[in-house]
Amino acid sequence: FRAIGSRRVLVHGDGPLAGTVRDEVARACARFGGSLCDGGEADLVLATSDHLPAHARAVLYGEEAGETGAAPGGDEAFPTGRRDRMTGTPDGDENFLVGRRGGVTVVAGEGAGLLYGLFHVVRLGERAFGADFPAERHRPAMRRRMLDHWDNVDVHPVMGQVERGYAGGSIFWADGGPRGDLDRVRAYGRLLAAAGVNAVAVNNVNVHATEARLLTDRLGDVAALAGALRPYGIRVHLSVTFAAPVVLGGLSTADPLDEDVRAWWAGATARVYEAIPDFGGYLVKADSEGQPGPFAYGRSHADGANLLAGALAPYGGVVHWRAFVYDHRQDWRDRSTDRARAAYDHFAPLDGEFAGNAILQVKHGPIDFQVREPVSPVIAAMPRTRLAVELQVTQEYTGQQRHVCYLAPMWREVLGFEPWGPGGRTVAGVAGELVAVSNAGDDPYWTGHPLAQANLYAFGRLAWDPGLGPAEILDEWIGLTFPDTADRLREPLHAIMNGSWETYERYTAPLGVGFMVRPGHHYGPDVDGYEYTPWGTYHFADRDGVGVDRTRATGTGCTGQYPEPWSEVYESAERCPDELLLFFHHVPYGHVLHSGKTVIQHIYDTHFAGAEEVAELRPVWDGLVGLVDPALHARVRELLDEQLRSAREWRDQINTYFFRKSGVPDAHGRRIH
């Protein structure tokens, strides 16, 4: 904020979000010696279009547009030479224009756009106030950019306060009630707005007894959170249990086609909107890992989703209905059941049956947030359904915020994937929204591992603009997080973080096979940990080979869920990309990859290399003493030591396991235990 706070700034606009912008600027000016002015010459003007001063209009629209220059909502109004970077179907109220001629001007149709315009200038910093630049229009690619908190109100006996949380307790809840620190919630809202996030689900998708009541007698707690987040343009959503009419309403059924059930949801939802007029909607995990759902009544998931969509529709709310439905009690001996197929098998036949305000929320891969998976086939299979793609910012399977693992490169690959082949639409183009499981908690650095903050930031930025490059986003984050030393931190932090996802992949489960983690907590290696369990996550390694046969020819047929060309590419062990080979094929250890290596030698080489890459991080980090806060430095140093210990354990368990299974020695004679 220094660049803004040291200048003369004019803020013009009505409403609470314009008020937030004014407060932000006032705070920055108090800190850095600038001033919030009422008129006259300003270095920066932030205004809604109905308040745009004439001289600022000239900055934005120049001679070409003359007097016709208008709000950023309308397409015609933009001057030639604009840098219109976005595509998609955004909410117009988040758009803004920014340009500089002498002074910098940001204009937006609404307060939300003004807020995003402010954070845009914050990101630019001094660069905003350098050379003149023509007006650029900015608008989000995704209309909703949402974080799901898997936070419990009561501490769960197994999962704790935050399920899969690695950053301390919840920002929202503690020990059975609200955490009560609304300043912290506001600060979180500010952090999220700076990254572009505009929706938050405040409780776990696994809805336990106390959490179910957030919908009814504990609604006031949700309203308090909504009040704290509203000034930052963030709407609150609630995870609800499908069984709510029974467990809260005392009805004998939750059947989605039952009239009393409909009436119950209508009444409950009316009360929600009385308390929270801008409430976002419901999030539902149904018939999934033990959560109740419409199957109990012989109804479809479209029936279930449409029940809640109907209750929300009068108020403009939406239901996010998760597609994470599979048999978590399968028999490992049954080779015909394939968890990777499940979401498609359940949902693709329902395309076209979902209400207009029902959004099917699909995990980006077919299984469960592994370090490497193909894109979910559901994404290409439901052209008549609104889709949200779900990512996992919390690092359940990617090092649990003890390992550095910058995930933007993975997400960029997912969003840029072309389900219909090169030149076709991308995942980002198909999905109307992006959702992620949050990695933030009450930890002083928000995310446990201080460098994991970059993942939170990158999620919001990619949801705003999926075309941004991971390194570019990391650069922004470094600039915002370490404003005084960014120039000296850039190179070393890029060295540590840019390739960290691929490094993590190298020392963990190989070639897309996934799930070689310790059952339960999912940290650290345990190659056979899930092999004989009901969870449907197997690698089928034996003395001859490894991998899951998901072909149509001889396997589960999962490859047939993809459109051309991928159905053919994945079907063929020769054409399948190396990194997904063991996801789709069971191959002998001697199978030769495109890289020219055999599968077994690839396993050895990547595991030695991955652990070595981690060993190189510590000296780079040690060189940053004095450039970051000492406590932060110490925290990361400790975590890097744990990452190295863990990476070596992964290396040794995986290599030893496959050496013992295959009997094939390492071509380079390195130590395998």
Ligand code: GCU
């Ligand atoms: C994973 C995770 C669970 C979570 C589930 C979900 O399986 O381990 O903790 O509940 O995903 O996405 O619902």
